[in-house]
Amino acid sequence: MEIPINVLVFYLVALVVVGSACIVAFSRNIVHSAFSLLGTFGGVAALYVFLGADFVAAVQVLIYVGGILVLILFAVMLTHRISDIQITNRTVGRIPGLAAGAVFLGILVYAIAGTDWAKAKEVAFEPTTAVIGNLFLGDYLLPFQIAAVVLLVALIGAITLSRKEIKE
Amino acid sequence: MEFTVQDLIQALLPGAIPAPVGYPLAAILVAFAVLSAFVAPLAGVTSWLERRVWARMQSRVGPNRVGPQGILQWLADGVKNIQKEDIIPASADRKLFLLAPYIVFAGFIGAFVVIPFGSWLIPADLNIGILYLLAITSLAVVGILMAGWSSNNKWSLLGGMRSAAQIVSYEIPAGLSVLTVIFLSGTLSMQGIIQAQGWAPQDWFIFYNPFTLVAFFMFFTSALAEGNRTPFDIPEAESELVAGYVTEYSGMRFLFFFFAEWGNLYVIGAITTTLFLGGWQIPATIFGVTMAEHPLAKGVLEFTVFFVKSYLWVLVAMWIRGTLPRVRVDQLMAMCWKYMVPIAFVCLFGTIVLLVIWPDGNPALSLATLGFTTLVLVYFMWRVVYQIMHSRPELYLKPYV
Numbered sequence: 236m237e238i239p240i241n242v243l244v245f246y247l248v249a250l251v252v253v254g255s256a257c258i259v260a261f262s263r264n265i266v267h268s269a270f271s272l273l274g275t276f277g278g279v280a281a282l283y284v285f286l287g288a289d290f291v292a293a294v295q296v297l298i299y300v301g302g303i304l305v306l307i308l309f310a311v312m313l314t315h316r317i318s319d320i321q322i323t324n325r326t327v328g329r330i331p332g333l334a335a336g337a338v339f340l341g342i343l344v345y346a347i348a349g350t351d352w353a354k355a356k357e358v359a360f361e362p363t364t365a366v367i368g369n370l371f372l373g374d375y376l377l378p379f380q381i382a383a384v385v386l387l388v389a390l391i392g393a394i395t396l397s398r399k400e401i402k403e
Numbered sequence: 404m405e406f407t408v409q410d411l412i413q414a415l416l417p418g419a420i421p422a423p424v425g426y427p428l429a430a431i432l433v434a435f436a437v438l439s440a441f442v443a444p445l446a447g448v449t450s451w452l453e454r455r456v457w458a459r460m461q462s463r464v465g466p467n468r469v470g471p472q473g474i475l476q477w478l479a480d481g482v483k484n485i486q487k488e489d490i491i492p493a494s495a496d497r498k499l500f501l502l503a504p505y506i507v508f509a510g511f512i513g514a515f516v517v518i519p520f521g522s523w524l525i526p527a528d529l530n531i532g533i534l535y536l537l538a539i540t541s542l543a544v545v546g547i548l549m550a551g552w553s554s555n556n557k558w559s560l561l562g563g564m565r566s567a568a569q570i571v572s573y574e575i576p577a578g579l580s581v582l583t584v585i586f587l588s589g590t591l592s593m594q595g596i597i598q599a600q601g602w603a604p605q606d607w608f609i610f611y612n613p614f615t616l617v618a619f620f621m622f623f624t625s626a627l628a629e630g631n632r633t634p635f636d637i638p639e640a641e642s643e644l645v646a647g648y649v650t651e652y653s654g655m656r657f658l659f660f661f662f663a664e665w666g667n668l669y670v671i672g673a674i675t676t677t678l679f680l681g682g683w684q685i686p687a688t689i690f691g692v693t694m695a696e697h698p699l700a701k702g703v704l705e706f707t708v709f710f711v712k713s714y715l716w717v718l719v720a721m722w723i724r725g726t727l728p729r730v731r732v733d734q735l736m737a738m739c740w741k742y743m744v745p746i747a748f749v750c751l752f753g754t755i756v757l758l759v760i761w762p763d764g765n766p767a768l769s770l771a772t773l774g775f776t777t778l779v780l781v782y783f784m785w786r787v788v789y790q791i792m793h794s795r796p797e798l799y800l801k802p803y804v
Contacts, residue, residue, distance in 0.1 A: 240427070266496075270545070289529065293537075294534070297534065297538035300541055301538065301542075302541075305544050305567055308552075312548075312552060313564075364530065
């Protein structure tokens with residue numbers, strides 16, 4: 236049986252994404268969880284490459300691996316005795332947790348089954364950067380600007396929270 | 404002539420092997436060959452040269468025993484380190500400790516995919532080349548944090564933290580300076596950026612206008628900081644942190660970190676050359692010979708031009724390391740956020756304004772910028788000669804010992 240190499244690579248990448256996501260969720264060591272995100276973020280970037288979205292793939296690595304992952308690692312490493320804290324929520328037991336999980340799984344399965352999955356067309360590996368730029372500054376200018384304002388607000392909020400009040 | 408490594412693989416692949424199996428194998432073989440035949444000697448010889456250059460700057464001799472003038476010292480270092488015991492501290496986080504050098508190394512070696520050594524000598528001319536480069540080099544931060552944390556050592560952790568904070572901060576002025584160049588070239592592809600420049604200095608982006616000249620210095624300084632080079636080597640400051648995040652590493656794993664650091668020095672030079680110094684551009688005709696008629700000579704000449712230009716910045720980085728003291732942590736952060744980021748923004752907006760006024764550039768302005776830089780360089784040389792003549796130091800100019 237002839238398996239095309241790109242299908243093989245796709246499943247390999249999917250395995251890396253799902254596998255490291257499982258480590259993120261199930262690992263007892265929170266630092267291991269944080270480092271496993273590297274596999275998830277990198278794998279998602281590879282999936283973008285499969286979809287022919289070169290710009291998004293590079294930005295995914297740049298922002299998520301270079302920025303967000305490092306921030307998460309900082310937060311985990313700089314939190315005092317983070318591994319000693321009991322993470323399990325005592326007030327809500329395992330049974331309500333399982334029930335909530337089951338309901339959520341049901342919703343997800345229902346949504347996936349209900350979606351009319353279009354068969355992936357021949358992916359065109361063409362430059363997308365200029366098209367994305369034109370769309371951002373043309374058709375989607377308002378959402379783009381709103382996202383920028385939201386980020387600015389988040390920045391100002393972070394500064395307000397972290398700065399020390401200087402008393403005279 | 405359009406020719407890439409991929410075409411070479413396809414041409415050399417025997418028909419008997421099916422393409423899905425043979426192609427990845429051949430790609431791995433080519434990558435291995437390039438790694439051992441170009442990158443390893445490059446990083447090795449750089450490590451030897453760096454030690455020799457500092458030694459001369461500090462009136463020492465440096466390694467001069469293995470081979471002529473010690474040029475084979477890096478091979479001896481490699482053999483020595485590969486024989487050493489691979490010590491893993493008992494309280495270290497074993498998996499992450501073992502993995503960390505590979506991640507740092509992958510981030511460094513991935514950069515070579517888009518480095519244009521000539522008009523056709525490039526592994527892959529991605530249309531998002533420079534963005535890919537910024538993205539792949541950020542992998543090293545994760546590896547450094549991993550090394551720092553998993554060593555279970557206060558110095559390692561502090562070194563890793565410092566390094567990550569430094570790299571994340573200096574990515575911003577570096578990115579803004581790169582953006583200035585992207586505005587001028589209108590493309591993210593490395594070859595596209597080079598093709599937007601010319602072979603003559605006044606056609607390079609560094610002299611495009613006064614703002615790009617400043618952006619060049621912003622970029623080079625940030626690149627040195629991102630590569631953890633002196634004067635920004637506080638992550639491995641020997642006087643405070645033993646060796647920072649590499650403290651607990653030994654043998655070949657230790658060498659991997661420094662392999663990446665020395666190789667990275669060349670990558671910095673190559674990116675600087677591509678973005679600001681016209682890359683491999685050579686004149687179309689040299690002494691009446693049309694270069695397009697001699698593809699081989701053209702390729703060799705382009706590679707030489709690119710290599711010399713980029714290695715020049717490796718030597719400048721050595722010179723800086725030999726002369727400047729290390730900055731403090733707070734000075735480092737203040738310099739990035741209070742000075743370099745605002746200056747980089749000014750460069751960006753200045754370039755945009757000039758682009759609106761002269762969409763195709765202004766040759767007179769470029770020539771004026773080039774002239775100004777030349778004047779500063781001449782004045783600098785004159786000061787050096789003046790100091791040597793008047794302070795009468797005992798000069799010992801014999802280069803070989």
